Amino acid sequence: MIEIPLRRSGYGTVRLAESRLWETYGSIGLLSTGRGLAPWPYARWDRAARRSLTRADVTVPGWLVHLHRARGGVLPSFLLVVPCPTRGDLAADLAALAAVPAARVREELEQWFPQGIPAEVRPLYADPPTRLAELCDVLPRYRRAALAPYEASLRVAAEEDILLRARILATQGPERLLGSLRGLRLSRHGDVLRLHGAGTPGRTAVADVSRLVLVPLVFGRGAPYAATAPDGTTAVAYRAEGAAVLLGETRPPGRRDTGAEPGPGDRLEILLGRSRAGVVRGLVAPTTTSDLAAALGLAPSTVSEHLAALVAAGVVRRRREGVRVLYELDGPGVALLRHMDDRRRVNAPDT
Known part of the structure; x- marks a missing residue:
């Protein structure tokens, strides 16, 4: 847990920044x-990445794998170079690492x-x-094998x-911003802001926060990363919206799936057609029309036509969040996917 005193410095200067290093972790x-x-x-990304990593050798x-498993995804801060809001350069972060x-x-x-x-x-x-x-030698090769097909979508x-x-x-x-972040457990006790599940074991008090950097991660599920630089800059990861970009098989630029023929034995595609079935599968996590179309x-x-029909049928619901309109499965959509999709178990969407 990291404790940030608010009386002395408030939240400092709040910034948002990408980190390819943190996303890779x-x-x-x-x-x-x-x-x-x-x-x-x-x-699907998991299966494709494992195959690609095996082919690329x-x-x-093993020590990094063990560190991830030891504390539920948290990593020691020495691995987490604090991102610069004006630079998301992996090479510079690796040099600092x-x-x-x-x-x-x-x-x-x-x-x-x-x-x-541990051994x-x-x-x-x-x-x-x-x-x-x-590690600095492995990470770029890992990224090319596991993440390169999704590089543009992740960005x-x-x-x-x-x-x-x-x-x-x-x-x-800033308080409303911090309250909107997924995967980040916060509490406030008087003049102290506590980031739970982040940092080293026990409590880590930051004497003076000069800047609070928030880092969105598409792979932010179970990754409560946090680190503090010597100048007081504190960086904290949260789970970004739009992880639906990882859904489906990646295709070469210019190729489209017409959705005319269902896959053999795929009951959901037989019922809805390939394109519409893909839209339903893509809405387990809230996403936008453009993100779903890209994925x-x-x-x-x-995609808009399919969404309009699915909303009218009560299978999908839409809601506005800031400047974006998000679509996700409603209760009947979850039930449909649960009973008709033999390839995976589906839980109710996270609302």
Whole structure:
């Protein structure tokens, strides 16, 4: 838990920034903790990423996998370079990561594992510079194998989320902004803002926050990352909207799925047609028309027609959030997908 005093500095200067490094960690955490059973909307990406990583012969260090599993997705702050709001450069972040002092690495690991360093993490504890250098070599190769097909979609999702949060910040203030963030547990006790589930074990008090940086992550499910720089800049991750960009198979630019013929034995596609079935599957997580069209490889006008029919039928509902209109499955839509889609188990959408 991280504690931020509000009396002295308020929230500091609130900014929003992308971080390719943090997003990469988030995706690794999903692979590490999901163990091949990733939830919607990550399931198809999970399968494709595992195949691609095997073909590319990319292996994530075992100590990083263990750190993800040890505390439910939280990572030690020495791995989390605080993002710069004006730069989302992975190479610069990796250079800063490689320069982390060995003493800091060992100190944080001892805080994490007061009963003794686990065998899986001992290589990192014994030789931090070498292990961090190896990690900096692996991460770009991992990203090319697992995330490159989704690079443009991930960036669009992060940028759209930043625009949405910036509007909330400008019109309603920082407290309303913090209250709107998914995957971030906050509480306020007097003049102290507490970020639960983030940081090192126990309580970490930040003496003076010069800047609070909020980092949207498409892979933010179960990734409560937080870190503080020496100048007082504190960065905290939250779950971005638009994770539906990971739904469906990626297609080469220019190719469209006409949706004319249902897949063999696919009951949902036989009932609705391939395109409309894809729209229903894509709405387990709230998303916009444009995000869904990009994810499915369909024209926005086609997706709009399907959505209008599904809303009229009571299968889908829509709601406005800031400047965006979000669509998601309503109760009958969840029931339809649960009973007609043999390929996955579907839970009620997160509202």
